[in-house]
Amino acid sequence: MSQQRILWADDEIDLLKPHILFLTKKGYEVTPVLSGLDAIEKCDEEEFDIIFLDENMPGMTGLEALEQIKRIRPSIPVVMITKSEEEYIMEDAIGAKIADYLIKPINPKQILLSVKKLLDKKKLVDEKTNSAYQQDFQSIMMSFMNDMDWEDWVETYKKIVYWDLEINQTENKSMSEVFEMQKNEANHNFCRFIKDNYEDWMDEPDERPVLSHELLAEKVFPYVKENDKPVFFILIDNLRYDQWKVIEPLISELYSVKEDVYCPILPTTTAYARNAIFSGLMPSEIEATYPEWWVNDNDEESKNNYEEELLGEQLLRHRIDGKYSYHKIIRTSQGKQVNDQINSLMHRKFNAIVYNFVDMLSHARTDTNMVRELAPDEAAYRSITKSWFEHSSLYEMLKILAEKDCKVYITTDHGTVRTRKPYKIVGDRETNTNLRYKQGKNLSYNKKNVLAVKHPEDFGLPKTEVSTSFVFAMEDYFFAYPNNYNYYVSYYKDTFQHGGISIDEMIIPFIELGQK
Known part of the structure; x- marks a missing residue:
């Protein structure tokens, strides 16, 4: 040198x-x-x-x-x-x-x-980061040998995300390979934990983490009932915990930040998890109580057309009076329109706002080669998320709300996982198209590395026909059909998907923002 x-x-x-x-x-x-x-x-x-x-x-x-x-x-x-x-x-x-x-x-x-x-800062930071990770590596690996509960997994995952971000900032990224191995090991063990415990959680509310359908009742409504301040509940579709960590510094300049996590229901998709959030019900209960608002997997209609109505019903059940609002932001112009209405929204007791950008980014990355080139891995995916946020109407909204007397929550409905390993499955033409879970009759698959649900009602899921079952991919697998196998593998390998069981899909952020 x-x-x-x-x-x-x-x-x-x-x-x-x-x-x-x-x-x-x-x-x-x-x-x-x-x-x-x-x-x-x-x-x-x-x-x-x-x-x-x-x-x-x-x-x-x-x-x-x-x-x-x-x-x-x-x-x-x-x-x-x-x-x-x-x-x-x-x-x-x-x-x-x-x-x-x-x-x-x-x-x-x-x-x-x-x-x-x-x-010499970069060199010294690299040396210190690598040395510190090597020390923590052993304690993380040892934790996998214990009988870990949900809280243990949350702490382990936070450590993993921390080291992911730290190692990514090093110049030569010499520990990247070791880190990837450890994260894969963590994901494998976490999926086994979910497979062993999820069905029991359905019958044991006191023994489980907060799930999608409990999120508002457990974490938001107590504040709404006890305070007169308007509440803004902001849901960013598809936001992983590591993506939250890269936008957190920008938000912490505006607010005091209280960070928490929760667990989405299965399947970890918008149609199931987000409907559960806004309804306060499991999918089988939504179908039974509001059949006109439940859309099955194979129906052509959008699966989330009735979130506003479901939210209204949940507010009534919890005896939360007063006006509420619901907005879904897909285009920048819609976000600007909502920002122009902030003063009038301050007179609403509860305001729900859904931002769909990160979900659209994951789909665009799958379908568009240029976006794949821009976001080839998790680090680049995080970078694009941060860049979007810095120039988004959401960031502008948060700046406006920071000056107002109100309460703000930010969360998501599920995360995503970078899928790398194809998994053969056979189903009939009525089987749904999601790559991380399948719902249908007479599904044929190898039982290893999946969670098979023969009785959907035991998981709070609707059963469209007597023989309907669900199969969930675990870790970083994705389902592919044998008759078009090579196409599926080449097209969907290394894309960000959701619907199954992984640590990135199922430990997701719930953030409470307070005025500074």
Whole structure:
């Protein structure tokens, strides 16, 4: 690796020879100049890794030189050094995007620390991240050997997502392969946990996590009943926990954030899980109580046309009086229209707003090669989600609501999993098309790595015919038909799907936002 080069501009450069000698002995190449003008010329002629710039030089000031240097080399880190402690100088320097700020007299160790912080930060962070993950790796693996409950799985998954984000920020990503292996192991064990416990959860409400149909009653309605403030319940379709973590910093600038998670019902799809949220009922109960609002898998009609009506009925059952609103945002223009209505929505007791972008992104990624190229993996998928959020009407809404006297919740209906392994299944023409679960008669499949449900009513699911059964894919499998197998595998492998059982689909965020 070549020496890292430092340009140092100071009209009293001779007094700094001990500092320059110190840095030279540490392996840096230092080029000294006497003025801001000299620094600009050197930047124009040569490449440097970092610049030290004295603020108070005769002729051209450090701030004036900084402005021109940034035009020539906008990405180079500049450290401003000054005798003055005047606040306006600091503010001007920070506003001009300096990388660091030092006040004279300075000592060699201060300089070295600043250089390391700016030039060696990535290497040092990589080393620290990899070392810390290696230490945590063993404790995570050991936890899989225990009899873990839901809370244990939540804590383990949060650790996994944390390390996913941290390792992704390292430069060479040397621990990525080890991490992928550990996440796959976690997913395998989590799926076994769900397979062993989910049916028991149906009969034991006190022993289970909060499920989709309990979400509003357990986590939102108590606040609605006890307070007069309007509530905004925002549901971002398909939002994984790791996607939440990349938009959280933006939201935490506006609100105090209280983070929780919950578990969606099976199938982890909009038609089942989101209808359960808004109705407060399991799918079999929706079909029995409101048959006109329940749409079966094979019906052509949209599966979520009646969320507003189901929400209204749930509010009545819980004796929540007052006006409520429901909005579904699919296009940017719809989001802007809702934002224009915020003042009138402040007079509604409960406002539900569904944002469909992340769901549309996952479908677009499957169907469009360009989107696949933009989001080839989880890290890129998160990045696109963050970029969307930064420029979305939802972010604008949250900025508006942060200034209002109201309560805000953000959640989702289910996550998604990146599917990698095909799984052969045979069904008749009435079998549904979802890649992560199948509902139908006479389904034929290998019983390994799936959850088969012969009696849908035991899972709170509607039974369209006597012989109807459900089969759920686990881990990162997806269903493919033998008669068109190669097409299915090439088209759907490495896409983000939902409907089955995985840690990414089933540990999902529920966020309570408070005014700062």
